Amino acid sequence: MTAEILRFALGYAQIALILALALACWRMLLGPRAQDRVLGLDTMYINAMLLFLVIGMGNGNVFFFEGALVIAVLGFVTTVCAAKFLMRGEVIE
Amino acid sequence: MSRLVPHPVLSAALVVMWLFLTAFTLGHLLLGTLIALWAGWSVEHLHPPKPVFRRWLAIPKLMAIVAVDILRSNITVARVLILGPDHPKYHSGFVELTLRMRDPNAIAVLAIILTGTPGTAWIEFDQEEGRLLLHVLDLRSDDDWQTLIRDRYEALLMEIFE
Amino acid sequence: MMHLEQLPPWAALIVALFVVIGATLTLLGGVGLVRLKSFYQRLHAPTLGYSYGTLLIILASMLMFSLLEGRAVVHELMIGIFIMITTPITLLMLGRAALRRDRDRKLGHDEVVPPRNRTEPPIETEDEDETKAETGGPQP
Numbered sequence: 001m002t003a004e005i006l007r008f009a010l011g012y013a014q015i016a017l018i019l020a021l022a023l024a025c026w027r028m029l030l031g032p033r034a035q036d037r038v039l040g041l042d043t044m045y046i047n048a049m050l051l052f053l054v055i056g057m058g059n060g061n062v063f064f065f066e067g068a069l070v071i072a073v074l075g076f077v078t079t080v081c082a083a084k085f086l087m088r089g090e091v092i093e
Numbered sequence: 094m095s096r097l098v099p100h101p102v103l104s105a106a107l108v109v110m111w112l113f114l115t116a117f118t119l120g121h122l123l124l125g126t127l128i129a130l131w132a133g134w135s136v137e138h139l140h141p142p143k144p145v146f147r148r149w150l151a152i153p154k155l156m157a158i159v160a161v162d163i164l165r166s167n168i169t170v171a172r173v174l175i176l177g178p179d180h181p182k183y184h185s186g187f188v189e190l191t192l193r194m195r196d197p198n199a200i201a202v203l204a205i206i207l208t209g210t211p212g213t214a215w216i217e218f219d220q221e222e223g224r225l226l227l228h229v230l231d232l233r234s235d236d237d238w239q240t241l242i243r244d245r246y247e248a249l250l251m252e253i254f255e
Numbered sequence: 256m257m258h259l260e261q262l263p264p265w266a267a268l269i270v271a272l273f274v275v276i277g278a279t280l281t282l283l284g285g286v287g288l289v290r291l292k293s294f295y296q297r298l299h300a301p302t303l304g305y306s307y308g309t310l311l312i313i314l315a316s317m318l319m320f321s322l323l324e325g326r327a328v329v330h331e332l333m334i335g336i337f338i339m340i341t342t343p344i345t346l347l348m349l350g351r352a353a354l355r356r357d358r359d360r361k362l363g364h365d366e367v368v369p370p371r372n373r374t375e376p377p378i379e380t381e382d383e384d385e386t387k388a389e390t391g392g393p394q395p
Contacts, residue, residue: 002267003259009271013278013312020278020285020304027288027297035294035353042345043288043301049334050281050309053316054274060258062320065330072334076341083348087355113329167280167307170299174287185296208343211302214295215343216350228295228350 010058017051038082045075097130099137104129144198148252155249162245163210169231170211185230187216190239192223194247199254203246258323266322270315277311280304294353298346305342310335 021044028040049071056064098104104126111125146152173183194200200218207215207227217226229238259267280303287300313331320328 002264002271003262006259006262006267006271009275013274016278016282020282023282023285023289024301033294033353033356035349035356036297039294039297039301039349040288042349043285043304046301046304046309046338047281047285050277050304050312053312053331053334054278057270057274057316057319060323062328062330065316065334069334069337072337072341076337076345079345080348083345083352086352087348110333114333163306167303170287170303171280171283174283174290174300174303177290185293187295204347205339205343208346209302209306209339211306212299214298214302214350215347216295216354226354228298230296230299 007058010054013054014051014058017047017054021047021051034086038079038086041082042075042079045071045078049075098133100133103136104133107132144254146253151249151253155246155253158245158249159206159209166210166212173212173231183231185228186232188227188229188232188238190225190227190242192225192247193243194251194254195223196254199250202254203242203250206246207242262319262322266318270319273311273315273318277308277315280311281308284308295350298350298353302342302346305338309338 024040024043024047026040028037028044031037031040049068052064052068052071056062056068107129108122108125111128112121115121115125173180176183192200192203194203204215204218207213212230214228215225216228218224227238262270284301284303284305287303288297291297291300313335317328317331320330
C-alpha cells in the first residue's frame with residue numbers, strides 16, 4: 001500500500017517538475033529582456049537536476065545522481081558567464 | 094603547518110568529499126589528500142581574506158535561525174504566488190539599509206543568507222559606505238527590514254566574525 | 256520498480272511527503288516565474304525551488320538510498336552544498352547585471368530603480384533618513 005503511495009508521489013513529482021521546466025522554458029523564450037532569459041535558463045537547469053534526482057529515485061538507480069551533479073555544475077558556469085556578459089555588454093554598447 | 098597546509102578546513106573538506114564520491118580505500122585517501130593539498134596551495138595564491146572565528150558556539154544558532162527563517166519565507170512567498178501578484182495586500186519594492194559590519198567574510202555570509210531566503214534579493218552593496226540595496230517581494234515597512242536584519246543576523250554575524 | 260516495496264512503510268510515507276512538497280515548491284517557483292510582473296519580482300520566484308525544494312528532494316533521496324543499500328548514502332549532500340554556495344552567486348550577479356542595465360538610459364527599463372548613491376548631489380537629505388526606500392514597484 002505504502003509502495004503505491006510512494007509510486008504515485010514520484011509520478012506526481014516528475015509531472016510537477018516537467019511542468020516547472022516548461023514554465024521556465026516559457027520565460028526563457030518569451031522573456032522581454034535578456035536577464036529574464038538568463039533567469040529562466042538557470043531555473044531550467046535546477047529543475048532538470050531535481051528531475052534527474054526524482055527519476056533516479058523511481059528507478060532505484062544511484063547513477064542518475066552523477067548526471068544531476070554534472071547538470072548543477074554546468075548550470076552554475078553557464079549562468080555566471082551569461083550574467084558576466086550582461087554586465088560587460090553594457091560597457092561595450 | 095601553515096606553509097604546507099595553508100587552508101586546513103578546505104583541504105579536509107575536499108578529502109572527505111573525494112572519499113564520499115569514490116570509495117573508502119587507501120589509494121583514494123592518498124589521491125584525495127594530494128588533490129586537497131594542491132587545491133590549498135592554489136587558493137593561497139588568490140590571497141583570500143582569512144576568516145577569524147571568534148565564537149564557534151554562535152554558528153549553530155545562526156544556522157538554526159536561518160533554516161527557520163527560510164522555511165517561513167518559503168511559506169510567505171508561496172502564498173504570494175498563489176494569491177497572485179496583483180493582490181492588494183502585497184507590494185514589492187527596493188529597500189535601502191546601512192550595515193555596521195565591515196568584515197568581508199561576514200558580509201559574504203549575509204549575502205548568502207539574504208539571497209537564499211525567498212522574498213529578499215541582494216542587489217547591490219557599497220563597500221565604502223556600507224549601504225545595501227535589497228529587493229523585497231512582500232514589503233511591510235522599511236524600518237521593519239532594517240531592524241530585522243540588524244537584530245537577527247547582523248548582531249550574530251558580528252559576534253562570530255568581529 | 257520492485258525496490259519500492261522493500262522500503263519500510265514509515266520511510267515510504269516520509270519520502271513520498273518530502274518529494275511531493277519539494278516538487279510542489281519548485282512548481283510554484285515556475286508559476287511565479289511566469290506570473291510575476293517585473294524582473295526583480297521574478298528574481299524571487301526560483302528561490303523556492305533552490306532552497307527547500309532542493310533540500311527536501313535531496314533528503315528524500317538520501318533517506319531512500321540509505322535504507323535500500325543498508326548504509327549511509329550521503330552523495331546527495333554534495334549537490335546540496337554545491338547549490339547552497341552557487342545559488343547566491345548566480346542570483347547576485349544577475350541582480351547586479353539587471354540593475355546596471357536598468358540604470359543605463361540607452362537600454363531603457365521596465366521598473367524604476369534607485370539611482371547610484373555616489374552620483375547623487377543631495378547627500379544631506381539622505382542622512383536624516385537612511386532607511387528611505389524607493390517603493391517604486393512595477394510600472395503598470
